[in-house]
Amino acid sequence: xxxxxNFRAAALARTLAVGLVAAALIAAPSQPAVAxxxxxxxxxxxxxxxxxRLISLPAPMTDLFVADDKVADVQVRSSRQLYVFGKxxxxxxxxxxxxxxxxxxxxxxxxxxNIETIDQMLSLAMPEAKIAANTxxxxxxxxxxxxxxDDAAEAEQxxxxxxxxxxxxxxxxxxxxPLQVNLQVRIAEVNRSLLKEIxxxxxxxxxxxxxxxxxxxxxxxxxxxxxxxxxxGSTTYKFLGADGTNSLGGAGKLFGLDVMASLDLGERSxxxxxxxxxxxxxxxxxxxxxxxxxxxxxxxxxxxxxxxIEYRKYGVSLSYTPTVLSNGRxxxxxxxxxxxxxxxxxxxxxxxxxxxxxxxxxxTTVELGSGESFMIAGLMNNRSVGAIDKLPGVGDIPILxxxxxxxxxxxxxxxxxxxxxxxxxxxxxxxxxxLPTDAFLNPNDAARLFGGQSADxxxxxxxxxxxxxxxxxxxxxxxSSDEVSPGFSLK
Numbered sequence: 001x002x003x004x005x006n007f008r009a010a011a012l013a014r015t016l017a018v019g020l021v022a023a024a025l026i027a028a029p030s031q032p033a034v035a036x037x038x039x040x041x042x043x044x045x046x047x048x049x050x051x052x053r054l055i056s057l058p059a060p061m062t063d064l065f066v067a068d069d070k071v072a073d074v075q076v077r078s079s080r081q082l083y084v085f086g087k088x089x090x091x092x093x094x095x096x097x098x099x100x101x102x103x104x105x106x107x108x109x110x111x112x113x114n115i116e117t118i119d120q121m122l123s124l125a126m127p128e129a130k131i132a133a134n135t136x137x138x139x140x141x142x143x144x145x146x147x148x149x150d151d152a153a154e155a156e157q158x159x160x161x162x163x164x165x166x167x168x169x170x171x172x173x174x175x176x177x178p179l180q181v182n183l184q185v186r187i188a189e190v191n192r193s194l195l196k197e198i199x200x201x202x203x204x205x206x207x208x209x210x211x212x213x214x215x216x217x218x219x220x221x222x223x224x225x226x227x228x229x230x231x232x233g234s235t236t237y238k239f240l241g242a243d244g245t246n247s248l249g250g251a252g253k254l255f256g257l258d259v260m261a262s263l264d265l266g267e268r269s270x271x272x273x274x275x276x277x278x279x280x281x282x283x284x285x286x287x288x289x290x291x292x293x294x295x296x297x298x299x300x301x302x303x304x305x306x307x308x309i310e311y312r313k314y315g316v317s318l319s320y321t322p323t324v325l326s327n328g329r330x331x332x333x334x335x336x337x338x339x340x341x342x343x344x345x346x347x348x349x350x351x352x353x354x355x356x357x358x359x360x361x362x363x364t365t366v367e368l369g370s371g372e373s374f375m376i377a378g379l380m381n382n383r384s385v386g387a388i389d390k391l392p393g394v395g396d397i398p399i400l401x402x403x404x405x406x407x408x409x410x411x412x413x414x415x416x417x418x419x420x421x422x423x424x425x426x427x428x429x430x431x432x433x434x435l436p437t438d439a440f441l442n443p444n445d446a447a448r449l450f451g452g453q454s455a456d457x458x459x460x461x462x463x464x465x466x467x468x469x470x471x472x473x474x475x476x477x478x479x480s481s482d483e484v485s486p487g488f489s490l491k
Contacts, residue, residue, distance in 0.1 A: 055081065
């Protein structure tokens, strides 16, 4: 009897528990509904400062929340209508809930300056430009096409002044036509050299007809002379001078010997001045190369194919890549070079003499304004070398020791400067271009034979050129087409 009562009590308890769980599940759906409504109702609206928008709600609201009322504020027109208006640039969140706490409306309000007013201002200030303005997250983004980098910089300055310091202006404006940059390079070098040499030589001999023949000499750095004897007992002396020097010599008999002595004195000074002025034009962002010189062959030994010939360039060359920045300045990756063939350092390879090169080269990146100059490289080199070759002991004897030693002294001075000047340029009419061959005439037979003329007329005359090294204050004056370089004019 007791066991049956206990079984019935347990069954009743289980039934009550199931009923309570079912009641809880029936009452629970309100929580997921709130989350679902919040997710689906989220949106965004874009407003301008001082402008507003009327929002109609899908259901009546009882509470309203604004995250930052300094950016945007809300006026409640009714339980189903809100009026949102922008106050300052920025972003804020807005939520509206009903009596049960369910979100009936949510949005992110993005407030910026009046885009229509910015567009109107740009249309009045720059009617030829096609510029669009967009605001987001405290930024004003400018997109479109302008005529030049100066127009892009001007548009950016106008918009920044219009929106104030609370917003930042980002410019993605592009130029209507590709910008072209002409680069002028001046490579100037002066090389001075001085060489002094002093050496002596002594040649002695005895006539074999008078006894045993004897020959002695002290020769340094030169081809010796000769002492010969005739059948009648006469003596002939022949001097051979050293290359690059002047020789002082004397001959006669001393202590029964025929003696010939010489003193070689040499001094050589020279100066080499080089001025190369290559110039080249390229579109912004593209690489241009220029070479005025030639190519020399270099034999390359091979394992099986024999010797092949490879050509190397020399002369005046220029390679550069210009990039015009948004503010009108020019970024340059430039590599000028001047090289020439020389026998100093030349080598013999498979029967060929391969010449060496003397090279002046610079490679760097600089930023300049149009018409501004920059010295990208320079060199000042002074070199002195002195050497004495002598016979130990005897060469130290005063006066007489000069015949037993040689003295040389070398000095060299080099000055090198490389200057670059970029220009923003555009094409001009063919009538404005003057060539070096303009007005050149071949002389007639009479002028060539009797007047010694090889050419007639004036080659090229005065050709217009852009000013070098202009200051930023002179940029407006350089825009005139009066100061142009052959083939182009300044923008």
